[in-house]
Amino acid sequence: MKTAFITGITGQDGSYLAEHLLTQGYRVVGMMRRTATPSTERIEGILDQVEIAHGDLLDQSSLMRLLEEYQPDEIYNLAAQSFVHASFHEPIHTAEVTAVGVSRLLEAMRLVVPGARYYQASSSEMFGKVSETPQKESTPFHPRSPYGVSKVYAHWATVNYRESYDLFCCSGILFNHESPRRGIEFVTRKITAGVAAIVFGKQEGIPLGNLDARRDWGFAGDYVEAMHLMLQQDEPKDFVVATGETHSVRDFCRIAFSRVGLDYEDFVSVDPKFYRPAEVDLLLGDPSLARENLGWTPRTSFEELVHLMVDSDLAHHKDLGLQVQKGSLPESLLTTT
Ligand code: NAP
Ligand code: GDD
16 A cells, blocks of 8 residues: 655645545545644545644654655645735745745655655746746746745756656646635635625625636646656656636636626626736646646536536535525526435
C-alpha cells in the first residue's frame, strides 16, 4: 500500500484528491495546521479513512518530523494562501506560505525522504499578463499579484530541486478549477451561493468586480486525477491542466442565473472594491501535453460545472426548509425530495 502525504487536505483540492487516492488504495495522510476552529468540513465524509497530521508550511521542524514519521511515497503540496485578492493585502504572509513554504517542504523531502515523488500545485496565475494564447508549458511567466509572484518562486524551486538533486518533482500548472466545495470568496462560488440566496429571499443582489475577466474554468474533481497521473510517470515533468475553453465572469453569471429562470442583469452590480490593483484579463490553457502523455482530459463541461454548483447551493438552502421567493428551482431539485 502506497502512502500519500497531502498538505492542504482541508481545502477544495485536498478533499477531492484524498477521496481519489482512497479509491486507488492509498494510505492517505493529510497535514492540517492548527486553527481555533477546525476546518474539516470538506473532509467530514472521509475523516475515518484518512490520518490527520498536524503541521504548518511556516514551520520547518513540523515538516521534517511528519515526513520522518509517515515516510510517504508521494507528497502532494496543495497548501497555500490561495486567494489572489487577499495576497495584495497580505503579501508577506502569502510569500512565506505560498513561496518559501515550498522551499521548506522540498528541503524536508531532500533530507528525509529523497526517494519520494513530489507534486507542486502551480498555477495559471503565473502567466498573468499573457504573452501568448493559449498558454502552454513553455509560455513565459508574467505574474500580476503577490500570489502569482509566490507561485512563480515555488514553481522554479520545484524545477530546481529536480535539476539539482535528481528528485522526482513535478508541477501541475492548473487553470482555475471549481466545485461546490470552492471557497466562498472566489468568484464562481460567490455567484452560485448568491443565486441560491436570492432565490430563497436571503440576499437582494450580488456586487462583483471585473465582469469581463476571462478564465479557463474546469471541475476540481477532474483535475485531481491529473495530479495523481503526473506522479505515476517514468520521468518527472510539468504539465498544463486546463479545458481549452475560456469564458467571462459575465458568462458565468448569465448561465448561473438562467438556471433558476432569472436574468443576471437584474441582480449583479459592479463595486470597484472587488477590482484588483493589477488584473489577469484572460487565461486559456492548452492541455495537449497532458492529453498526450497522461491520457488526461476533462469530463465536465463549463455549463455542467455552473449547474453543478448552483444546484448544490440551492439544495443546501432547500434542506434548511426555506421557501422559494424568486425564480424557480431546476427540475432535478423539484423531484429529489
Ligand atoms: P484552498 O481551498 O484555499 O486550500 C488551501 C489549503 O492550504 C487549505 O487546506 C489551508 O488550510 C491550507 N493552508 C494554508 N496555509 C497553510 C499553512 N501555513 N500550512 C499548512 N496548510 C496551509 O485552495 P485549493 O483551491 O484547494 O487549491 C489547492 C492548491 O492549488 C493551492 O496551492 C492553490 O494555490 C493551487 N491552485 C488552485 C487552483 C484553483 O483554481 N483552485 C488553480 C491553480 C493552483 P486551512 O483550511 O487551515 O485554511
Ligand atoms: N474573487 C472575486 N470576487 N473575483 C471577482 C469578483 C469578485 O467579486 N468580481 C470579478 N472577479 C474576477 C477577478 O478579478 C478575477 O479576474 C476572476 O473574477 C477570478 O477571480 P477568483 O475566482 O478570485 O480566482 P483567480 O482567477 O483570481 O484565482 C484562482 O485561480 C488561480 C488559477 O488561475 C485561485 O484559485 C488561485 O489560487 C489559482 O491559482
